[in-house]
Amino acid sequence: MTTPRYVMAIDQGTTSTRAILFDHSGAIVSTGQREHEQIFPRAGWVEHDPVEIWTNTREVIGEALARAEVTRHDVAAVGITNQRETTVVWDRNTGKPVYNAIVWQDTRTDHLCERLAGDDGADRYKERVGLPLATYFSGPKVAWILENVDGAREAAENGDLIFGTTDSWLVWNLTGGGEGGRHVTDVTNASRTMLMNLDTLDWNEEICADMGIPMSMLPEIVSSSAEVGTVSGQQLLRETPITGILGDQHAATFGQACFEVGQAKNTYGTGNFMLINTGEEPVHSDNGLLTTVAYRIGDQKPVYALEGSIAVTGSLIQWLRDNLGMIGSAPEVETLAAGVEDNGGVYFVPAFSGLFAPHWDAAARGAMVGMTRYVNKGHIARAALEATAFQSREVLDAMNADSGVDLTELKVDGGMVANELLMQFQADLLRVPVVRPKVIETTALGAAYAAGLAVGFWASQDELVANWEEDKRWEPTMDEEEAERALRLWKKAVERSRDWVD
Numbered sequence: 016m017t018t019p020r021y022v023m024a025i026d027q028g029t030t031s032t033r034a035i036l037f038d039h040s041g042a043i044v045s046t047g048q049r050e051h052e053q054i055f056p057r058a059g060w061v062e063h064d065p066v067e068i069w070t071n072t073r074e075v076i077g078e079a080l081a082r083a084e085v086t087r088h089d090v091a092a093v094g095i096t097n098q099r100e101t102t103v104v105w106d107r108n109t110g111k112p113v114y115n116a117i118v119w120q121d122t123r124t125d126h127l128c129e130r131l132a133g134d135d136g137a138d139r140y141k142e143r144v145g146l147p148l149a150t151y152f153s154g155p156k157v158a159w160i161l162e163n164v165d166g167a168r169e170a171a172e173n174g175d176l177i178f179g180t181t182d183s184w185l186v187w188n189l190t191g192g193g194e195g196g197r198h199v200t201d202v203t204n205a206s207r208t209m210l211m212n213l214d215t216l217d218w219n220e221e222i223c224a225d226m227g228i229p230m231s232m233l234p235e236i237v238s239s240s241a242e243v244g245t246v247s248g249q250q251l252l253r254e255t256p257i258t259g260i261l262g263d264q265h266a267a268t269f270g271q272a273c274f275e276v277g278q279a280k281n282t283y284g285t286g287n288f289m290l291i292n293t294g295e296e297p298v299h300s301d302n303g304l305l306t307t308v309a310y311r312i313g314d315q316k317p318v319y320a321l322e323g324s325i326a327v328t329g330s331l332i333q334w335l336r337d338n339l340g341m342i343g344s345a346p347e348v349e350t351l352a353a354g355v356e357d358n359g360g361v362y363f364v365p366a367f368s369g370l371f372a373p374h375w376d377a378a379a380r381g382a383m384v385g386m387t388r389y390v391n392k393g394h395i396a397r398a399a400l401e402a403t404a405f406q407s408r409e410v411l412d413a414m415n416a417d418s419g420v421d422l423t424e425l426k427v428d429g430g431m432v433a434n435e436l437l438m439q440f441q442a443d444l445l446r447v448p449v450v451r452p453k454v455i456e457t458t459a460l461g462a463a464y465a466a467g468l469a470v471g472f473w474a475s476q477d478e479l480v481a482n483w484e485e486d487k488r489w490e491p492t493m494d495e496e497e498a499e500r501a502l503r504l505w506k507k508a509v510e511r512s513r514d515w516v517d
């Protein structure tokens with residue numbers, strides 16, 4: 016038998032599922048990718064079909080293997096990373112979901128969250144779980160399914176229904192489903208449900224009872240880098256160990272090798288997510304950030320992070336493409352934006368899912384302000400790009416305030432960091448250098464690293480640090496006063512978008 020040369024990461028994201036093979040240097044060898052349907056049954060509702068996601072997963076695994084012209088024998092281990100919070104409830108006997116996956120962006124649980132907050136307010140559980148009550152998280156989504164899907168409550172109480180984020184769904188299926196299927200999630204994904212105690216890393220029975228969620232529905236919580244199961248005999252990757260699971264933002268933090276306290280990364284995906292490593296103790300935020308588990312390796316102590324989550328950044332560009340037809344492909348936004356000198360006075364607050372960090376306002380809705388007859392498509396494209404940078408600046412300010420130390424540079428990754436105009440504006444606004452690594456697929460890389468560490472494919476985290484290489488850095492060049500003026504106007508625009516829904 017040959018020694019396997021690769022580790023496979025499966026990245027189950029909001030818009031697509033990918034399988035990527037990485038070699039020992041952390042370089043990409045091959046990729047398979049499939050988009051899945053975004054289902055919008057009503058304003059504010061966003062769903063995915065879990066069966067489509069599972070089918071796509073099998074296909075992309077085959078694609079990645081075929082493109083590299085290798086078989087399962089060349090794959091040392093599989094790591095899974097996933098869109099977080101998105102909630103699947105399925106029947107453990109038939110393997111069928113009882114409802115579509117309710118996506119993290121979905122706001123249908125706003126009244127449910129208000130009801131749970133009661134007189135205690137949205138921070139009722141924050142001390143225990145690190146999160147405010149918000150439509151973003153999984154627990155209220157499970158509660159919604161149990162309250163609204165015919166027969167679901169009874170089946171759940173009989174022990175027939177189980178819940179998981181998409182990592183759980185894929186692991187359960189990859190390991191054969193049914194009685195043999197492993198029903199697990201890792202600490203990072205569990206930390207986004209609102210149901211896990213941050214300090215003990217166990218499910219919180221009281222919160223589950225408040226939400227009416229039977230404990231029998233919940234997956235076993237495992238470490239992010241540890242053996243959790245083996246791919247079943249029915250699948251292409253049969254007998255390959257699954258040894259890594261991380262929510263995608265935690266995986267990106269891992270892939271960026273942010274292993275030291277104070278190191279931070281910002282990922283530019285459908286939304287933006289900035290995480291800063293805060294070490295072995297959870298740090299609570301006074302400025303609208305979330306406390307979350309960054310990762311846990313084997314039996315070691317968990318490492319925590321503070322996170323600033325922004326719901327809409329890259330998906331605003333998709334919206335310009337799909338809903339307005341303003342561009343033919345996402346990269347065209349840069350060309351359009353580069354055709355004008357500035358935003359022409361337009362500020363675009365994309366509060367499509369309300370506003371997440373640092374505002375947490377479920378009642379906010381999108382607003383475009385500052386319009387005059389002068390404004391053209393280029394200005395709107397520019398305002399859409401700038402929205403990403405402004406929102407990231409707000410989150411960075413919250414991070415500096417919470418940690419008491421100012422960040423000196425920011426590592427970035429994700430699809431939008433290919434956009435030079437955005438990266439320069441980001442550095443101008445943040446007033447610190449923005450640094451892009453050679454591998455910008457750090458989410459998948461982080462999942463591969465976690466899986467590979469557990470099987471000795473990589474010997475230590477030091478090897479991962481050594482693999483990290485800088486590609487490009489942007490220094491702030493804009494006059495500071497100009498940047499501050501733009502930020503002032505942005506904040507005024509944010510005020511206009513808030514508290515919109517009756």
Ligand code: G3P
Nearest residue numbers: 028029098099284285286
């Ligand atoms: O919390 C949601 C986040 O995990 C989604 O990430 O990259 O799929 O948009 P992404």
